Amino acid sequence: MEKFPVIDLEPYLELERSGNGNSDEMKRLCMEVSRTLKETGALLVKDPRCSAQDNDRFLDMMENYFQQPPDFKRLQERPLLHYQVGVTPEGVEVPRSLVDAEMQEKLKAMPSEYQPSTPTGPDPKWRYMWRIGPRPSNTSFKELNAEPVIPQGFPEWKDTMDSWGLKMISAVNVVAEMAAIGFGLPKDAFTSLMNQGPHLLAPTGSDLHHYGKEGTVFAGYHYDLNFLTIHGRSRFPGLNIWLRNGEKVEVKVPIGCLLIQTGKQIEWLTAGECIAGMHEVVVTKRTLEAIRLASEQSRSLWRVSSTLFAHVASDAVLKPLGHFSNSALASTYPLMCAGEFVEKELAVINLKGNSPP
Ligand SMILES: [Fe+2]
Numbered sequence: 001m002e003k004f005p006v007i008d009l010e011p012y013l014e015l016e017r018s019g020n021g022n023s024d025e026m027k028r029l030c031m032e033v034s035r036t037l038k039e040t041g042a043l044l045v046k047d048p049r050c051s052a053q054d055n056d057r058f059l060d061m062m063e064n065y066f067q068q069p070p071d072f073k074r075l076q077e078r079p080l081l082h083y084q085v086g087v088t089p090e091g092v093e094v095p096r097s098l099v100d101a102e103m104q105e106k107l108k109a110m111p112s113e114y115q116p117s118t119p120t121g122p123d124p125k126w127r128y129m130w131r132i133g134p135r136p137s138n139t140s141f142k143e144l145n146a147e148p149v150i151p152q153g154f155p156e157w158k159d160t161m162d163s164w165g166l167k168m169i170s171a172v173n174v175v176a177e178m179a180a181i182g183f184g185l186p187k188d189a190f191t192s193l194m195n196q197g198p199h200l201l202a203p204t205g206s207d208l209h210h211y212g213k214e215g216t217v218f219a220g221y222h223y224d225l226n227f228l229t230i231h232g233r234s235r236f237p238g239l240n241i242w243l244r245n246g247e248k249v250e251v252k253v254p255i256g257c258l259l260i261q262t263g264k265q266i267e268w269l270t271a272g273e274c275i276a277g278m279h280e281v282v283v284t285k286r287t288l289e290a291i292r293l294a295s296e297q298s299r300s301l302w303r304v305s306s307t308l309f310a311h312v313a314s315d316a317v318l319k320p321l322g323h324f325s326n327s328a329l330a331s332t333y334p335l336m337c338a339g340e341f342v343e344k345e346l347a348v349i350n351l352k353g354n355s356p357p
Contacts (some may be wrong), residue, residue: 006044006257007033009174013048026181033175034182034274040243041277043260044253047171052256055232055306058164058203063300065151066126066205073126076149086149088127090207095119095220095280100348107221114248116240117282119220125281126205132165132308136196141314141339143198165201165308168230168258172310175260176228183270185322190269193338194227197311206303208236208283212291216283223276224263224309225345231259232306235294237286242278250284264345265312265338271320271327281305314339 007029015026036043065073076086083092097103098119107115130148150157176190206218218238233253240250241261253259264276287303294301312318319335320327 004040004042004044004251005032005036006046006254007036007175007178009045009047009171009178012174012178021187030178030181032182033178037179037260037262037266038244038274040241040249041262041275041279042241042251043175044257045171045175045260046257047167047174050167050171050232050258052233054164054167055256058160058232058306059235059304061154061156061160062128062203062205062304062306063302065128065154066207066302066304067300068151072151076128076151078146078149081146083127083129084143085129085131085146088129090124090126091122093123093125093127093219095123095217096222096348097220098122103221110246114242114246116221116248116278116280117215117217119217123219124206124211124216125218128203128205130161130165130201132162132199132201133169134196135198136313136315139315139339141198141337141343161201164232164306165199168201168232168306168308169199169310171258172228172230172260172308175230176310179266179274183273183324189321190227190266193269193312193316194310195313197227197313197316197338199311200309202307202309204303204305204307206281207301208287208291208303209301212283212288212301214283214285214288217280218283218303219279219281221278221280223278224261225265225276225342226263226309226311227265227269228310229261229263230308230310231261233257233259234303234305235299236290236303238281238284238303240280240282240284244275250286263309265318265341268318268333268341269312269321269324271324271333272329273324273327311342312338314342 073087078086173191177187180189262274262277266274267276316338318338318341320330320333
């Protein structure tokens with residue numbers, strides 16, 4: 001069995017359409033999703049509704065944006081709003097492995113070939129934060145009342161961000177339904193909690209012209225604190241993930257595919273059956289090869305990741321669901337509001353700056 005089989009979402013959508021949601025074939029497809037998420041913390045999917053052309057349109061616009069001069073990009077910076085909208089310049093986000101002493105201890109115990117690259121400071125990457133989907137009108141965790149930020153000279157901005165973001169949310173929703181069925185939970189066990197969640201389209205931009213040296217760490221070893229993270233394919237490789245068995249693997253995302261990663265909230269809801277996937281983004285030999293090819297073809301040397309963080313709604317309760325509440329590990333995952341959970345997690349990495357999930 002391939003470590004990362006590509007799961008085509010079309011058969012699931014077709015079985016749903018034809019009213020065969022309870023068939024054995026459906027269960028088999030869903031169990032492959034839950035098993036892969038459990039063993040690897042990652043999943044490659046192909047969604048007929050998210051084409052390679054959609055991904056390219058988004059990447060083209062973001063490359064064009066990130067390669068603008070820093071003074072232009074800083075017009076979209078909102079530090080007083082804790083960078084919750086608009087651009088976050090390079091050198092602001094801090095990797096958890098730099099500030100979390102408990103994590104540093106665990107890293108020392110890892111076999112040397114699986115140890116992550118050591119960041120020496122904040123991540124040298126830019127990021128843009130764009131909210132996706134509706135928010136609840138009545139909530140105890142109101143996000144700062146911040147207007148979305150649209151850079152001047154990008155008339156296609158709102159449409160491109162919203163359409164790609166909503167398409168990726170649709171893919172996450174299908175994966176969340178399949179994972180719920182595969183884990184023996186009701187189909188809507190996860191999606192009902194994600195409804196009106198504080199989902200964020202948060203693409204990063206890394207300047208490989210300036211920072212394209214092998215070993216440069218663009219995102220230090222960390223896990224995501226949301227539910228599931230989804231990425232379109234990046235034009236430059238460099239993402240390493242850690243499997244459940246501790247093995248470090250470089251991920252190759254085929255053209256037209258999406259990559260899903262498990263965050264801390266799915267770990268909570270499954271009492272650790274599925275754990276938050278650890279990952280890092282580093283300039284590797286394959287990145288250097290892609291840089292060489294892009295230079296030859298006079299293409300942009302900005303590495304854009306089209307990351308979308310899908311969250312459990314802030315007012316929803318995080319606790320082990322269904323049969324997972326009987327797990328021996330359930331007490332490790334006490335009941336709390338998702339919004340409270342996110343605030344606590346951010347407090348750890350905010351010791352030295354700001355960082356999104
Ligand atoms: Fe991440």
